[in-house]
Amino acid sequence: MDSSALLNSMSEPVYQKLLQAVATGKWLDGSPLTEQQRETSMQAVMYYQAKNLKSDQHMTVGPDGEIVHRSRESLQQELQQNSNNIQTIARFKQDDL
Numbered sequence: 001m002d003s004s005a006l007l008n009s010m011s012e013p014v015y016q017k018l019l020q021a022v023a024t025g026k027w028l029d030g031s032p033l034t035e036q037q038r039e040t041s042m043q044a045v046m047y048y049q050a051k052n053l054k055s056d057q058h059m060t061v062g063p064d065g066e067i068v069h070r071s072r073e074s075l076q077q078e079l080q081q082n083s084n085n086i087q088t089i090a091r092f093k094q095d096d097l
Contacts, residue, residue, distance in 0.1 A: 007047050015048045 018041045021027050025038065033041065 007044060008051075010044065010048050015045065015052075018045050018048075 017028060021033055022038060022042050022045055026032055
């Protein structure tokens, strides 16, 4: 299996384990990652994030591998749209409490 097929078939649990290993510098059994393992795992994590996760961050890696910079205006518009979609359960005035 080539590396691109392997990355395309990566599951969510495998991604989570690699993400934890990169963050802590250790495998789940406590043994440390080598520098090569850390680099390779970090690349796999970034690939998975770019292909599968929708990020609301200002700067991310896109599905094509390019860095995506989002403008302040686009982030504000998205936040405004999200806040408009929130349904209010109940509103109270101070005197009502």
